[in-house]
Amino acid sequence: MQIRTFSAPKLHLALSKVRKEFGPEAMILDRNRGHDDEGNAIWQVRAARDGESGSQAKKEMKPAAQPSAHPDLDHRLQHSMQHLERIVSGLGRMETDTLRNSLHDENERRAFDTLLSCAVAPTHAHDLAPAMAATGEARARCLRWGKRLQPQKQRETVLVTGPCGGGKTTMIANLATHFHMQGIEVALVSTDTERMGGLEGLAAYASVLGIELHALRRSEDAAGILQKTESARLLLIDSEGWSQANRKSCRRQGPPWQALAPTRRMLLLPANLDEADGMATLEVAAGLYLTDLLPGKLDETATAGKVVNWAARSGLPLSYCSFGSSVPDQMGWLNPKTLATLLQRNHRKEST
Structure with a gap:
């Protein structure tokens, strides 16, 4: 068993060091608040873990065993595992209480x-x-x-991406309506051209607003679209939805995105998504050079705190958000x- 003492000015920073070095399986032995040699307040956390590394444990994994001929032993083992789970849960509560x-x-x-x-x-x-x-x-x-869009000061080319059904088209319609009502020239582009019905929703909004909508089916057509929309102060790009289970769709969109050269790449995560699924989505999106996090469908969750956890995990600035499907009344700005x-x-x- 390995035992180490971790020190930091704040308790949560010391606990963070424990998790980083020893992982979630670490056992907290004790916590003390004191002062360093210069008289500064400091927390010291003593933690322990099993000496075997995760990689070594994986190497020693054996094929699944056949059903045991000793059901009583299996029952005792299951009971012991449940006891250990209660201990781990108790340690989590201890950390929260501390x-x-x-x-x-x-x-x-x-x-x-x-x-x-x-x-x-x-x-x-x-x-x-x-x-x-x-x-x-x-x-x-x-x-x-994040920083608010300011197309009145400089041309903005904004890409909105995210999971299927997350509300990307509605968010783009909200942004388009908001700035169009301020007298700013807006144009729309969609790379969601292969999915049945991918263009219809955005086309309906464009028709109501009386603004241009261009479908980008090949990366080679991007230069022509950029030329046609060069007078627009705000170019909004809708994209094909993807998920952590369909990473090919995400990677496939790289070339057209690059051809359109967006100045902002915004990830829309719907708040009705399970927190773990949101974290998995963030992992898939890690290589997309994103600039903003847009929480959507905030009216459809009872645990809005997941937005904080997503933002802290990804490091992305919080930006625009949506509270429903009404355009443009249910779009807001997070600060x-x-x-x-x-x-x-x-x-x-x-x-x-």
């Missing part, structure tokens, strides 16, 4: 509890709680914030204040 107790006052602890009720991860809730309690804003180092309001409303809804 993070909660390390906050300065009851207001911060109430904010921490509110964030946990919305499914914000404990470490992120610990980071957010002080600002939530003091200013009512969701500010923390784990979150970044520290609006995110805090969203989480508080989510908490109140769950409480009632």
